[in-house]
Amino acid sequence: MNFALILFVLVILTGIAWVADKLVFQPQRRRAADAAVAEFDRQQQRVGERFADENAPQTRARIRDDKLRQPWWLEYTASFFPVILVVFLVRSFVVEPFKIPSGSMVPTLLVGDFILVNKFDYGLRLPITNTKVTQGRPLERGDVVVFRYPKDESVDYIKRVIGLPGDVVAYQGKKLTINGKPVPETSLPDYFDEERIGYAKQFEEDLGDRKNAILNNPAVPPFVVGADDYPFRDNCQYNSEGVICKVPPGNYFMMGDNRDNSADSRYWGFVPDNNIVGRAFFIWMNFSSLKRIGSFH
Structure with missing residues (x-):
């Protein structure tokens, strides 16, 4: 089995996922996070100060983090791209x-x-x-x-x-x-x-x-x-x-x-x-x- 070829294929596949995440999926998650936080703030205004969430800053941060989190298939592809790329370059050159x-x-x-x-x-x-x-x-x-x-x-x-x-x-x-x-x-x-x-x-x-x-x-x-x-x-x-x-x-x-x-x-x-x-x-x-x-x- 040609390990160099396997590494090269992994670099290509994870690299495509990394680029797609940076250009497409990450901006989508940011827009979804901004929309979710904005909706939370509107709900807080509607219920008034008496019934508002006492931990609003923490809740707001949790909502944003949940929306920004990568799906599992990106976590196991795009996230590994920098490591695999470094290994490939060091091993090759x-x-x-x-x-x-x-x-x-x-x-x-x-x-x-x-x-x-x-x-x-x-x-x-x-x-x-x-x-x-x-x-x-x-x-x-x-x-x-x-x-x-x-x-x-x-x-x-x-x-x-x-x-x-x-x-x-x-x-x-x-x-x-x-x-x-x-x-x-x-x-x-x-x-x-x-x-x-x-x-x-x-x-x-x-x-x-x-x-x-x-x-x-x-x-x-x-x-x-x-x-x-x-x-x-x-x-x-x-x-x-x-x-x-x-x-x-x-x-x-x-x-x-x-x-x-x-x-x-x-x-x-x-x-x-x-x-x-x-x-x-x-x-x-x-x-x-x-x-x-x-x-x-």
Whole structure:
């Protein structure tokens, strides 16, 4: 279900109700309130001071309030329009929350992490169509990015940018090389993977301006099994040691930090620029561990 589309429809429906209320129904209620108060005042004059309502100001205010009150169908449409509009604009152009559903980005992101995604860093995009309207900065190697899964754009994926347009990315023998230059790795203490209930080799990978942790499981062979057919597949060569790909223009090569437990560009291909949703940058909640809250690399 496309939540952005649902929000957009709600904005339209509640917006129509809000405008109709401001231009049509609210003036009608005001006229009815003025008429009801005027009729009350005439009744007070007819009965005289002796029988007049001792609480006339309060009664007059209650009559006006009753006539000005929105009917239930406007209360549940027009009244919610400002809130829904703000949520829609913030979610579309500022930040959007996501929940990590799988362990493909362990150890950087864990299952159950609630993250925030920057929606303007790479340029503002129109909701629903994802059409870019401002340029923004280009993606960089090492960015953690949310994007629409190329094989089913109703599904959002999160991976790390490894290859930029024109890059030659080689993942051979579980070693990453970009444009013929090996990506430096530094050994870290073994990581206990709770999802697989076992230890994995952990390394710090240096993609230039930033460093991040990755996992490798020595028991898993390096070759790719079950790669799909995808656009520009001819740009990739598969062998017993892994895969070598040249990233086509306007596309990116993505990989998960949990290298042996990640369905990524090695399996289903490149991510077009039009599929980019935004840059993940902050964990705002994990109910299993509040210590997870904060920024990440």
